[in-house]
Amino acid sequence: MIFRRRKQQPQNPPTPHAGQLMQSLLAMAWFVEARDPYTGGHLWRVGRLAWLLADAAGMSPAETARVSLGGFLHDLGKVGVPDEILRKPGSLSDEEYAVIKTHPSIGMRMLAGHPLMHLAADAVGKHHERPDGRGYPAGLSGAEIPMDARIVAICDAFDAMTSHRPYRAGMPIERALSIIDQEAGKQFDAELAATFVELGRAGQFECVVGHSDDGIPLQECPMCGPTVVVRKEQKPGEHLYCRNCGGEFELKLDQSRLVALPTGNCGAAADLEPDADHALIARAIEQMTSVLPLEELIAR
Numbered sequence: 548m549i550f551r552r553r554k555q556q557p558q559n560p561p562t563p564h565a566g567q568l569m570q571s572l573l574a575m576a577w578f579v580e581a582r583d584p585y586t587g588g589h590l591w592r593v594g595r596l597a598w599l600l601a602d603a604a605g606m607s608p609a610e611t612a613r614v615s616l617g618g619f620l621h622d623l624g625k626v627g628v629p630d631e632i633l634r635k636p637g638s639l640s641d642e643e644y645a646v647i648k649t650h651p652s653i654g655m656r657m658l659a660g661h662p663l664m665h666l667a668a669d670a671v672g673k674h675h676e677r678p679d680g681r682g683y684p685a686g687l688s689g690a691e692i693p694m695d696a697r698i699v700a701i702c703d704a705f706d707a708m709t710s711h712r713p714y715r716a717g718m719p720i721e722r723a724l725s726i727i728d729q730e731a732g733k734q735f736d737a738e739l740a741a742t743f744v745e746l747g748r749a750g751q752f753e754c755v756v757g758h759s760d761d762g763i764p765l766q767e768c769p770m771c772g773p774t775v776v777v778r779k780e781q782k783p784g785e786h787l788y789c790r791n792c793g794g795e796f797e798l799k800l801d802q803s804r805l806v807a808l809p810t811g812n813c814g815a816a817a818d819l820e821p822d823a824d825h826a827l828i829a830r831a832i833e834q835m836t837s838v839l840p841l842e843e844l845i846a847r
Contacts, residue, residue: 617670
C-alpha cells in the first residue's frame with residue numbers, strides 16, 4: 548500500500564477566540580507532561596502518530612486533525628494521579644494501578660464545560676478501552692469504541708513501548724510493531740493495527756520515535772537516558788535541564804546539529820519550573836486549524 552499525503556484545502560484563518568480556546572486545551576495537556584520527565588515529547592509523538600494513522604486509514608483532513616488533537620490531549624487526566632505513582636520507577640501494585648485507571652475519567656471532568664470538549668472527549672475518555680472488552684474505564688468492546696479512541700490507543704501504546712523509562716530502555720521499533728501485530732483484535736483494533744504496522748515497517752515512524760518535535764531528537768542525560776528536550780527555537784549557548792535529575796546542559800553546534808552537553812552543574816529551582824512550549828503549541832494550532840473549521844464546530 549502506498550500512502551500519499553492529501554493536499555490541504557485553504558481555509559479561512561481562525562478567529563483569535565478559536566485559537567485561544569485551542570491553546571487553552573493544549574497548554575493544560577502540556578503541564579501534565581511536565582510532571583513526568585520520562586515522557587518528554589510523548590504528547591507530540593502520540594499526536595503525530597495519530598495524524599499519520601488517521602490519514603492512512605482514509606479519514607478526511609478535518610477528521611485527521613481532530614484525532615491528532617485527541618492524541619495530544621489523551622493523558623489530560625494524569626494531572627490527578629499522585630507523583631509517587633506517576634513517576635514510580637517500577638511495576639505498580641494493584642492499588643496503584645487502580646489509581647492510574649482513573650485518569651480517563653479525571654480527564655473527562657477536566658474537559659467538562661470547555662467549548663471544544665467534543666473534539667477530544669472520545670480520545671481522552673476511551674483510549675484505554677479494548678476490542679476484547681478488557682479495557683477501562685467502561686469495559687467497552689468492538690464497535691462500541693469510537694474510532695478516535697481506537698487510533699490513539701495504538702499510538703499511545705507504541706510510544707510507551709519505544710520510549711525510555713527509568714527501569715528499562717525503549718524497545719526497537721520492529722519489536723513494538725510485532726507486539727501490536729500480535730495484539731490485533733484483542734488489545735487493538737485489528738484493521739487499524741495492520742495499517743499501523745504497515746506504516747511502521749515502511750519507515751514512517753523513524754522521525755517520530757525518540758523525538759520531541761519535527762526533526763528534533765531527545766538528548767541523552769548520562770544519569771537518566773534520553774530525557775532532555777530541545778526546543779526548535781533554542782540556540783547554541785543556551786542552557787537546558789534534565790527534568791528528572793536536574794542536571795544542566797549547554798547547547799553546542801556539532802556539524803550543523805545542536806547537541807546538549809552536560810556542564811556538571813545542577814539547575815536551581817527556578818530553572819526546573821515547568822514551562823509549556825508555547826511555540827510548539829502555536830505550530831500545532833496552526834496545523835490543526837488549517838484543516839479543522841473551529842468556528843463552525845464551536846457554534847454547533
